[in-house]
Amino acid sequence: MTGASFWSQFELRQLRCFVAAAEELHFGRAAARMNMTQPPLSRQIQLLEHVLGVKLLDRTSRAVKLTPAGRVFLLEARRILRLTESAALATRRIASGEAGTISLGFTAASGYSFLPRLLLQRASHAPNIDMALKEMVSSEQVDSLLTGRIDVGLLRPPIDRSEFTTRRVVRERLVAALPFGDPRLAEAALTLKDFDRSPLVMYAADGARYFHDMLTGLFEAEGATPIAVQSLSQIHSMLALVRAGIGAALVPEAAMSLHFDDVHFRPVTTMPTAPVELYAAWRSDNDNPALPAFLDLLRQDETEPVAPHD
Amino acid sequence: MTGASFWSQFELRQLRCFVAAAEELHFGRAAARMNMTQPPLSRQIQLLEHVLGVKLLDRTSRAVKLTPAGRVFLLEARRILRLTESAALATRRIASGEAGTISLGFTAASGYSFLPRLLLQRASHAPNIDMALKEMVSSEQVDSLLTGRIDVGLLRPPIDRSEFTTRRVVRERLVAALPFGDPRLAEAALTLKDFDRSPLVMYAADGARYFHDMLTGLFEAEGATPIAVQSLSQIHSMLALVRAGIGAALVPEAAMSLHFDDVHFRPVTTMPTAPVELYAAWRSDNDNPALPAFLDLLRQDETEPVAPHD
């Protein structure tokens, strides 16, 4: 035997009984509201008072009144019960995918055009889905997907992990970024041959392997050979060099939203027409309930607007 | 038999079990922390999940992990449990009188000096006692005390209700309020005879019965007869008339804190020396737990400072 009960904790049932009694100021009616008879309700309240060590209701057999402590506890009890309901609701919404958080990895380039569009979509179609954005290069995203640090990645192919499901979300053209005064600006459209033996700001083989390999392949197929004057991995740094007159650059058309002064863009005809691809990838076994809603968002975003030239 | 339970409400016990399990990520240790064995804890969590309709913990027999919904619910559960503890604490503090609210009635005149002193005392000695202040004349206070609208009144005698306990909290002298240029300002102290056959702003017999009757009695005993030029019940209004040169006024020395321009004060010798009394009164059966602490405050305030003259 333990002697005095050392369970100094009440239960929600007791709070509900107390609130009913405090609001009705009548044990019989309160019991009816709780779908029970009066004696058990009396006991629940006695128990609550005993646990608190405080008299909450002053009951003379003719009238029930709140004590000062009871008045305070009534407010607290109501707050707790409200919180209880909202907690259940919020949790169910998370589980149903109606609300939730998606950790999203994205490459710097995808942040220029696709990501803003995605955020707009979210604001109108799934405002309760939070997005935790983390910029990282494609290879980092693969690691983060595997360890679960991000739910979805927006990254460049190739993605050959069998654990992943992928979906192409952007396919866009290359455009040429040319400094003010470059004679090629006279043309409405260019081909890769226009860059043969001409200075070109190039992608780094390590930090931007996707673009580097793609351009290398495209030029080789076309039989043209640009003069690589510099190798970078950040597109906005490349445009800064273009502006300084170091050379031209070939960038995804989404980069046109960067608006550098004295840097103008011209479409470049390539084969295939839209060689720049961006994929969404996620672990097939990701159980984040918000994932389906988020993927719907991606699907709605498929209709790609054709960006105008400057 | 009721078939499916339609009780879509969880209990605090379940929250406590869930929090323990979510923190330990191990049912056995969590159960130990809850002072029970593992099977009941498992069931409490199953019950909670069933009630919410949401899986909170992912349990493969080798590891326990929170689901996204479980992460959210853990935060909510912790908040609820914190709230329950603080609610119990706050309620116990109220019941013990350590904290609480006192509804206090006071007369306009007592607000000039005694009440500010009392509020200072409270700030330093009982900061957790809230005071709801309500200005009302003495007769209103009696009614409010009887109906429980105020816990304590600061009012003028006589108080002859048997339901009340009273305590004198202020005994002060009368001072004369004289307009600039009044010849009596040449004297350092006055007597009531100095007001014989001279214009005096008087207290109304209804709105300020206490002062009216007191002055009437004092003058009668002294054999002096002032010329009552006006009858008011608010002391600050009387001082305004004094300033306008309508006549002198006799006010409790606490009113000296009102500081009207061109109105100066002189002590008045009376018999008894300090005829103006203020009492605290409360229902003897008042059960407000904060009352004893509040009354202690009143007792500490008994040492009345002697106000300087201007």
Place this chain on the structure above:
DNA sequence: CATGCCCATGCAAAAACCGCATCGTTTGAT
């Protein structure tokens, strides 16, 4: 493949809870 760890489940005992009947007190009417 054997072993250990760990959560789920079956089951009987214990505890908690509920409803019914009844008591004691208070209030208001006669």
Place this chain on the structure above:
DNA sequence: ATCAAACGATGCGGTTTTTGCATGGGCATG
């Protein structure tokens, strides 16, 4: 003053819920 009605407290037996023990079954490790 007396009586009846209203109301919350309490005693008690039956039912539901919870608990602990024993055990099952999945999964990782060696």
